[in-house]
Amino acid sequence: MAEKIENYRILGVDPGTNILGYAILEVNGAELKPVDIGVVYLQKLEDHPQKLKRIFERITSIISQYGPRYLAIEAPFFGKNPQSMLKLGRAQGVAMAAAITKGLEITEYSPKKIKQSVTGNGNAAKEQVAAMLQNTLKVSLDGQYLDATDALAAAVCHYYQSRSPLGGTGKKYNDWSAFLKNNPERKG
Secondary structure: OOOOOOEEEEEEEEOOOOEEEEEEEEEEOOEEEEEEEEEEEOOOOOOHHHHHHHHHHHHHHHHHHHOOOEEEEEOOOOOOOHHHHHHHHHHHHHHHHHHHHOOOEEEEEOHHHHHHHHHOOOOOOHHHHHHHHHHHHOOOOOOOOHHHHHHHHHHHHHHHHHHOOOOOOOEEEOOHHHHHHHOHHHOO
16 A cells, blocks of 8 residues: 655745745645745834734745745844844744634744754854755745745745654644743743
8 A cells, every 4th residue: 555645735934024035836746846935015104003913914824825834933142232133023923823813733843953953053043044045955046035935945844843853852832721821931
């Protein structure tokens, strides 16, 4: 009896409040194929709540259009500007909320883990990540924003980590209570 090949999609998101990257990766057994890759432009929206609303609407729309099973999202890294970190965390939270309302399993990966998974080097430059994705997936990513290729890298990272015998090292959430349990500092 032949083994059934699993076919599913992963939504990768690189959160941002000016440009948010997204990618849909189709998995057919061991074959990976980018289905859609792009960015959501938010620079023209001056009001932060309007940016968050747009993120929620676009992510919900992308999920409805492509039907992914998983969301792989880049975790905000700690920067020097607390205000920027707060805004980035909100963008990530809104993208996660959109995925939760659509029933996706969510896994958060650090930027270093994503780079390590895709290139073998956790300190790789964004351009190196994009070049490795082009090579691995046998697609042209010329002209794509690095935010979009970072989102694709998050999806590819999730694929690799989910196939790992160790089960990956991303943080998984199926609902808000699981997220808050693992992130008590984020309780309001």
